[in-house]
Amino acid sequence: MNNTDEAVIKSNLAFVKQRIYTACAKAGRPPEDVRLLLATKTVPAEKIQIAIDAGETLIGENKVQELNKKIPLLTDSHKNIHFIGHLQSNKIKDVLKYADCIESVDRLSLAEALNKKLATDNRTIDIFIQVNTSFEESKFGVHPDEALSLIKAVNAFPHLRIKGLMTIGLFDADHEKVRPSFSLLRQIRDASIAQSLLAADAKELSMGMSGDMETAIAEGATIVRVGTAIFGKRMYPDSYYWNEQRG
Numbered sequence: 001m002n003n004t005d006e007a008v009i010k011s012n013l014a015f016v017k018q019r020i021y022t023a024c025a026k027a028g029r030p031p032e033d034v035r036l037l038l039a040t041k042t043v044p045a046e047k048i049q050i051a052i053d054a055g056e057t058l059i060g061e062n063k064v065q066e067l068n069k070k071i072p073l074l075t076d077s078h079k080n081i082h083f084i085g086h087l088q089s090n091k092i093k094d095v096l097k098y099a100d101c102i103e104s105v106d107r108l109s110l111a112e113a114l115n116k117k118l119a120t121d122n123r124t125i126d127i128f129i130q131v132n133t134s135f136e137e138s139k140f141g142v143h144p145d146e147a148l149s150l151i152k153a154v155n156a157f158p159h160l161r162i163k164g165l166m167t168i169g170l171f172d173a174d175h176e177k178v179r180p181s182f183s184l185l186r187q188i189r190d191a192s193i194a195q196s197l198l199a200a201d202a203k204e205l206s207m208g209m210s211g212d213m214e215t216a217i218a219e220g221a222t223i224v225r226v227g228t229a230i231f232g233k234r235m236y237p238d239s240y241y242w243n244e245q246r247g
């Protein structure tokens with residue numbers, strides 16, 4: 001382990017936590033309402049380990065191959081692994097090796113295939129429904145108009161426990177343009193709970209990243225997924241990592 005890496009990651013973590021704390025205070029929410037998920041795509045296991053040793057437990061990976069390579073190298077029995085990338089049905093067996101939760105369930109065929117495999121394994125996992133609330137074609141997620149019917153259909157699968165919803169906000173430096181992608185996710189959650197499509201405690205809203213976590217927290221995020229602000233810049237644009245077909 002490199003001492004400089006350790007110092008940088010620890011101070012970045014402290015700064016991100018301060019941002020979360022401040023955003024919660026502004027929104028009148030208790031800080032423990034919002035969990036920090038480390039978005040660790042491309043980050044080597046040694047650097048993730050530094051954050052784990054500093055007390056972080058929630059880790060999110062985008063690619064199945066990277067997940068299965070890095071997670072076994074990490075030590076800490078408390079760690080909780082979420083899959084946050086686009087998932088192809090032919091990678092289900094592999095993703096289930098280490099993932100405790102799949103945040104990116106965005107279509108019925110995927111839910112069906114996951115349920116089938118989990119039934120064989122006699123296992124149940126937590127999932128989120130990913131909704132494309134920015135309406136950008138480059139983003140995955142069910143169309144907001146179809147979210148409720150997808151949730152309803154997924155409820156029929158006994159091996160999947162829906163814990164809430166996930167979205168990637170619009171990419172725009174103007175926070176007021178980003179905000180509707182987050183408020184829409186909250187509205188879909190509230191409507192789903194009101195119609196009993198989601199359990200009253202299935203309240204998770206995974207939304208907000210390095211650039212927009214404050215806006216997401218103001219709109220009700222319960223998990224913010226942060227990579228760059230903790231581990232530094234990545235080599236490629238995000239669209240590269242979001243396309244599972246490329247790796």
Ligand SMILES: *Cc1c(COP(=O)(O)O)cnc(C)c1O
Pocket residue numbers: 039041062084085168208209210211225226227228229238241242
């Ligand atoms: C990369 C990624 C993040 C984190 O983005 P940063 O801007 O690096 O904080 C969050 N969610 C998903 C789905 C990602 O792919």
